[in-house]
Amino acid sequence: MEHSGAHRDSARLQSIDLARSVAVVAMVYFHFTFDRVLFGFLPPDTMGQFFWYYFARMIAGSFLFLSGVSLWLAHAKDLRWRAFWIRWLKLAAAAAIVTAGSIWFVPGGPIWFGILHAMAAVAFVGLAVLRLPWGVIAGLALVVFAAAWGPRFAAFDPIWLVWTGLAEVRPAMGDYVPLIPWAAPALAGIAMAKALRLETLRGSEPTRLTRILGFAGRHSLIIYLVHQPILFGLFNLYVRL
Numbered sequence: 001m002e003h004s005g006a007h008r009d010s011a012r013l014q015s016i017d018l019a020r021s022v023a024v025v026a027m028v029y030f031h032f033t034f035d036r037v038l039f040g041f042l043p044p045d046t047m048g049q050f051f052w053y054y055f056a057r058m059i060a061g062s063f064l065f066l067s068g069v070s071l072w073l074a075h076a077k078d079l080r081w082r083a084f085w086i087r088w089l090k091l092a093a094a095a096a097i098v099t100a101g102s103i104w105f106v107p108g109g110p111i112w113f114g115i116l117h118a119m120a121a122v123a124f125v126g127l128a129v130l131r132l133p134w135g136v137i138a139g140l141a142l143v144v145f146a147a148a149w150g151p152r153f154a155a156f157d158p159i160w161l162v163w164t165g166l167a168e169v170r171p172a173m174g175d176y177v178p179l180i181p182w183a184a185p186a187l188a189g190i191a192m193a194k195a196l197r198l199e200t201l202r203g204s205e206p207t208r209l210t211r212i213l214g215f216a217g218r219h220s221l222i223i224y225l226v227h228q229p230i231l232f233g234l235f236n237l238y239v240r241l
Helices: 002-038 050-075 081-105 115-129 134-149 179-195 208-213 220-240
Strands: none
Touching: 002 050, 002 208, 002 220, 050 081, 050 115, 050 179, 081 115, 081 220, 115 134, 115 179, 115 220, 134 179
């Protein structure tokens, strides 16, 4: 039975790996363009253009949506606390690395609450609502998303409340992904996975092609951490040569 369960997991999760691979490729392409602006190869207003502005938000939303789907798939039957804490500690450590590195290297300000911080935080939000009906979770996602257009409060301006997204003054950060509204796609991912009962689906064993295409999705965290230092190094080398 253990082998059968592993078969179902590997067959089911390859689609998530493939979707996450697409998000990883899009993220690397976005940062490649961002770096070209930074090094003067593209006009300085490029990233503020309509396409790039919303492209960045679609990438962040896709990662958070998939994190919600994965949370449900991992804990649909039982809360697997050991697996949860292992994954969460990896996310938290990676987020701390990003914050530490951004203090010196990221234009626009240190990243106190970026995409990895958001993913670590919404994991707890997801656990809190995991057993609610999917319609209720979807409703909560809509409320959180709509709150992005709601009032802001000076009381939330201090840096230690940066995670809320309710401050009157947007903090200067190279990457800022507060829970309002960015918990919404994660909640939507949970709701969709529950509504479609994705935990019950079975599929074929991954092929060599799907393993290759899903590689980036299976290793998205390490790729996130190393791709910008690699790109920066390559751009610096190109400029010097």
